[in-house]
Amino acid sequence: MRAIDLYCGVGGWSLGLKLSGVRVVAGIDLSTSALETYRKNLGDHVRRADMRTLCYTSLPKKIDVVVGSPPCTQFSYSNRGGSGDLNDGIVDLQAFLSVVDHIQPKFWVMENVPRVAKIFESELLPGGKLEEYSHLVDSVHVVDLAEFGLPQRRRRCIVGKFPDELLFNYREETPTRAMKDVINSFKSQYYDDEMFGARVYSDELSDHDIEDSLTDEEVRLNLEAKTRHPVYNGMRFPDSLDRPARTLTATCTKVSRESIVIDDERTFGSFRRLTLRERASLQGFPGDFQFFAPSYAAKIRLIGNALPPLFSYYVGCALRGVSTGRLRHPWQRKRISLSPQRAPNTKPRLAQHRMSSKRRFRAVIPGFRFNSGMRLQMSNTFVCGQPKWIVDFHYGSPKDIRTIGLEEHSLNVLITDRRAEEELVKLNLSGAE
Ligand SMILES: C[S@@+](CC[C@H](N)C(=O)[O-])C[C@H]1O[C@@H](n2cnc3c(N)ncnc32)[C@H](O)[C@@H]1O
Incomplete structure (x- = not known):
């Protein structure tokens, strides 16, 4: 069975398919680091x-399977709160489907973020932007890859024409893994990679430099963003090791809601981010897969964008028609050899204890009872180098937060006469129409 991998990145699809016995004969991508890694x-x-x-004439002949993951940047809610350019994202879905239409393979599978399921459902309809490809699409699903043994909750849209029932039946056969199954495996002199049945000795592990613990200020900002956010639901801080990890993204600042932060065992009461190697393992990559990129952030992006090979392995088994009873897991298969060359380490940045004097602060003013989602927020800007404090009123739904700056008069009313709260809300809401 011969396959091609479109938007192949570092090869998350290709690696799992190869391991399952599907031969990937071509991959296509634009990114230099991803291609080098592949x-x-x-x-x-x-x-x-x-x-x-x-140019389609450059595509290999006799292809049975087309797989791939077009970019999700325009669709993802973790990118600018989901306000990406959907039409631009759809151009890549069309480019993918057009190749499928040209090749007419026996099977095809596309992966993307969950929102793409809705886009398919609406755009395949008459008059929709994907209508001309509607004859190609057999099924559109949203699945959590944690159900296939990935130690990460990663809900993904899986679209295509493939033995979906067989694939979904494999879920009964795969173990549930928690984040601790990965993190704790790194604690001895070797990493026991239980997903791929391999042992990698610590001195052979690349990209496993443990970063400095978060500074007090970074911890405070994490707590603010995760546990005291006035609009979004509360999250755990630090992350629980007893559950699959939260979804890994392609960026990871130290203080965003997306950042996964765990207890740092080196010092009681301190916290740290994950190493690149821990992130790669939570993404279902074997412990000896090498990532070639010029910077730490570029590697975070390659890893976060990837399709977990642990999942594509099971897709490959389904494409080959392996029945549930005959299913063997990656750790029961012969290992395949990966890069003989170890990727140069890219070190994380050291902790920054000195903060910029031009820092921006934001805080919700406590004590005012509004409906959920509404808040008065104080923040600073700099005018001619001098800090200036402003108060804004925020309201709306989490995906559509609107902001009104309050002038001094409204503020004074609010501060001196708390009964004016409701008036103020009405005033500002009507002022915003
Ligand atoms: C979601 S990632 C795919 C990840 C991949 N499946 C993996 O396992 O690494 C999307 C990929 O599309 C590539 N890409 C974006 N625009 C492209 C284009 N116009 N042509 C080819 N590749 C593109 C990016 O470089 C990125 O590697």
């Missing part, structure tokens, strides 16, 4: 091309 781990059958202007 080549060094999986082979030279990958090339740089723009999927949006791809």
Whole structure:
């Protein structure tokens, strides 16, 4: 069975398929670091091309399977709160589907963020932007890859024409893994990679530099963002190791709601982010897969964007028609050799104890009882180098927060006469119409 991997990145699809016995004969991507990573781990059958202007005569012949993950940037809620350019994102879905239409393979599978399921459902309809491809699409699902043994909750839209029932039946056969199954495996002189049945000795592990603990200020900001956020639901801080990890993203600042932060065992009461290697393992990559990129942030992006090979392995088994009773897991299969060259380490930045004097602060003013989601927020700007404090009134739904700056008069009314609260809300809401 021969496959091609479109928007292949570092090869998350290709690696799992290869392990399951599907031969991937071509991969296409634009990113230099992703292509280098793919080549060094999986082979030279990958090339740089723009999927949006791809010349189909360059595609290999006799293809049974097309897989891939077009970019999710425009669809993802973790990018600018979901306000990406959907039409631009749909161009990549069209580019993918157009190749499928050209090749007419036996099977095809596309992965993306959950929102893409809704886009397919509406755009496949008459008059929709994907209508001309509606004859290709057999099924659109949203699945949590944690159900396939990934130690991470990662809900994904899976679209295509493939043995979906068989694939979903495998969920009964896979173990549930928690974040601790990965994190604790790194604590001895070797990493026991239980997903792929391999042992990697600590001195052979790349990208496993443990970062400095978070500073007090970073801890405070984490707590603010995660446990005291006035609009979004509360989150755990630090993250629980007893459950699958939260969804890993392609960026990870130290203080965002997305950042996964765990107890730092080096010092009681301190916290740290995950290492690149821990992130890769939570993304279902074998412990010896090498990531080639010029910076720490670039590696975080490659890892966060990838399709977990643990999942694509099971997709490969379903494509090959392996019945549930005959299913073997990756850790029961022969290992495949990956990059013989170890990727140069990219070190995380050291802790920054000195903060910029031009820092921005934000805080919700406590004590005012509004409906959920509404808040008065104080923040600073700098005018001619001098800090200036302003108060804004925020309201709306989490996906559509509106802001009104309060002038001094309204503020004074609010502060001196608390009964004016409701009036103020009405006043500002009507002022915003
Ligand atoms: C979600 S990632 C795919 C990840 C991949 N499946 C993996 O396992 O690493 C999307 C990929 O699309 C690539 N890409 C974005 N625009 C592209 C284009 N116009 N042509 C080809 N590749 C593109 C990006 O470089 C990125 O690697």
